[in-house]
Amino acid sequence: xxxxxxxxxxxxxxxxxxxxxxxxxxxxxxxxxxxxxxxxxxxxxxxxxxxxxxxxxxxxxxxxxxxxxxxxxxxxxxxxxxxxxxxxxxxxxxxxxxxxxxxxxxxxxxxxxxxxxxxxxxxxxxxxxxxxxxxxxxxxxxxxxxxxxxxxxxxxxxxxxxxxxxxxxxxxxxxxxxxxxxxxxxxxxxx
Numbered sequence: 172x173x174x175x176x177x178x179x180x181x182x183x184x185x186x187x188x189x190x191x192x193x194x195x196x197x198x199x200x201x202x203x204x205x206x207x208x209x210x211x212x213x214x215x216x217x218x219x220x221x222x223x224x225x226x227x228x229x230x231x232x233x234x235x236x237x238x239x240x241x242x243x244x245x246x247x248x249x250x251x252x253x254x255x256x257x258x259x260x261x262x263x264x265x266x267x268x269x270x271x272x273x274x275x276x277x278x279x280x281x282x283x284x285x286x287x288x289x290x291x292x293x294x295x296x297x298x299x300x301x302x303x304x305x306x307x308x309x310x311x312x313x314x315x316x317x318x319x320x321x322x323x324x325x326x327x328x329x330x331x332x333x334x335x336x337x338x339x340x341x342x343x344x345x346x347x348x349x350x351x352x353x354x355x356x357x358x359x360x361x362x
Contacts, residue, residue: 181207181313183275185331186214187323187344196251199341202306203260203327205272205280212308215260215280217300217332218340220245226301229257230291233284240293245337249302258302259286262329265296277329298333323348 186202202214224246230237249258259281263273271281279296289295308316316322325347335343342352 181212181324183278183327184324185217185327185344185347186313187325187341187348189320189322192321196248197306201331201340201344202250202322203278203332205258205260205274205278205305207313210310212313214306215249215258215300215302216247216306217260217302218337219248220337221248221303224303226290229301230287233287235284235288235291238292241291242299244290244299244301247300247302249304250306252305252307254304256282256304257287258282258305259290259296260300260302260332261286261296262298262333265289265299278327278332298329300333323350 181204184204186200186204188197188200188202192198197216199218200216201218203217204212204214206213226242226244226246227237229246230241261279261281263277263279265271265281265286266273266279267281267283267285270283270285271279273279286295286299287301290299290301313322317324323345325344328347331340331343331347345352
């Protein structure tokens with residue numbers, strides 16, 4: 172597999188944790204990259220729900236009024252950075268022009284209370300994934316982890332991010348690359 176060049180922008184891509192990554196927080200993780208510049212990268216883990224926090228509990232804590240169509244959405248562990256801060260990765264049918272980050276044609280990210288209120292009353296995005304915390308990398312750090320066989324990268328699809336069951340997302344993301352999970356090695360090979 173080809174490794175991304177230093178100047179490749181991974182925005183809108185999925186990172187797929189390789190076996191033997193070394194950091195248990197990212198074991199079998201699938202991370203959607205929301206932002207990637209020369210200064211670093213930011214993404215959300217999309218396959219690790221947190222059973223102790225639910226959307227209903229979250230909006231209750233925030234004193235947001237729930238409507239009849241409130242989703243029973245799980246809250247995800249988005250990553251180890253700022254774990255008290257919330258992010259909503261969503262379909263592009265929802266956009267607040269000055270607060271939504273339009274990542275690509277299929278995904279946007281909003282990190283304000285407004286999107287939670289809209290979700291709670293049924294007027295939010297058609298597809299959404301709510302996360303507490305995020306995954307962050309400093310300048311060159313992610314590229315280095317990819318070179319050291321920590322991650323594979325592939326194009327993100329709304330199907331894998333929003334619709335595949337969490338326990339199957341890692342395998343489904345690998346299949347986007349045509350890779351069988353049983354064929355992966357935890358060691359890097361360099362010619």
